Amino acid sequence: MPSATFIRICAVCTILAATLRAISSFIPDTTPRIYVLYFAIDLLLLLAVTGLFRSNVGAGLLGYLGCALMLPALVLLIARDIEVAPASVYAVGAALFSLGLNLFAIQLLRNRKFPAAIPLAWILSTIVGSIGFFVPRFHFLFAISGLIFGLAFAAAGVAIWSLRSNT
Numbered sequence: 001m002p003s004a005t006f007i008r009i010c011a012v013c014t015i016l017a018a019t020l021r022a023i024s025s026f027i028p029d030t031t032p033r034i035y036v037l038y039f040a041i042d043l044l045l046l047l048a049v050t051g052l053f054r055s056n057v058g059a060g061l062l063g064y065l066g067c068a069l070m071l072p073a074l075v076l077l078i079a080r081d082i083e084v085a086p087a088s089v090y091a092v093g094a095a096l097f098s099l100g101l102n103l104f105a106i107q108l109l110r111n112r113k114f115p116a117a118i119p120l121a122w123i124l125s126t127i128v129g130s131i132g133f134f135v136p137r138f139h140f141l142f143a144i145s146g147l148i149f150g151l152a153f154a155a156a157g158v159a160i161w162s163l164r165s166n167t
Contacts (some may be wrong), residue, residue, distance in 0.1 A: 003054065007160060010051020014157030017044030022150025025143040039081035046074045048153065052104070055160050057114055063107035069100030094133075098126040114159050121152035 020041045027034060052058060053067045073096035079085035080093065105119030129145030131138050 007051050007055050008087070010047050010054065011157045011160040012043045013036050014048035014051060014160060017041055017048050018150040020044065020150075020155035022147050025146030025150070031165050035081045035083070039078060042077045042081055044140045047069070047154075049074065051160055052107065052156065055163060057160070057163065058104045058107045059113075060110075060111060062103045062110070063105055066100040066102070066104030066107065069095055069096050069103065070085060070099075073097035073100060079088070091133075093159075098129070113163075114156065118152050118155050118159065125149040125152065 017032065019038065020151065024037055024041060045116075049067060049070045053064075058064070073093045076085060076093040078088055079095070080087060080089050097131070101122050105122040108114045108119040109116060125145045125148040126127075128141045128148065132142030132145055
């Protein structure tokens with residue numbers, strides 16, 4: 001499969017993952033079969049991150065390191081989703097993914113291959129999400145974080161598609 005086609009497929013996966021992640025922010029964790037939705041999101045995010053890497057928008061040490069953290073983090077989250085790993089691995093997987101995403105975002109801010117709003121939104125979503133995850137009375141921020149994350153990833157999918165259209 002040509003690289004441009006693969007990256008376009010990943011761009012669509014990025015937008016789908018973003019949409020599902022934004023929606024899942026408002027679905028309680030106790031919803032029956034919620035892990036089916038989480039599995040779909042994490043699998044699509046795996047393709048999204050692969051597309052971000054292959055498109056070279058994050059080219060540079062921090063971008064490569066960010067992807068190197070995000071990919072195994074997503075594999076860990078997928079293992080949790082399909083019950084191969086315990087639910088307790090979520091915090092580790094989410095933390096690794098967030099760290100990788102922040103490193104990738106910093107690289108994007110440095111090389112200016114994406115609109116600055118996208119990486120800034122990713123950084124904001126990890127800060128807001130961490131507060132919502134660790135401070136029980138601010139748990140509503142976790143939902144807001146998911147919405148910010150989803151919107152930023154959707155914008156990234158559109159940006160990847162646009163980059164490929166211009167080459």
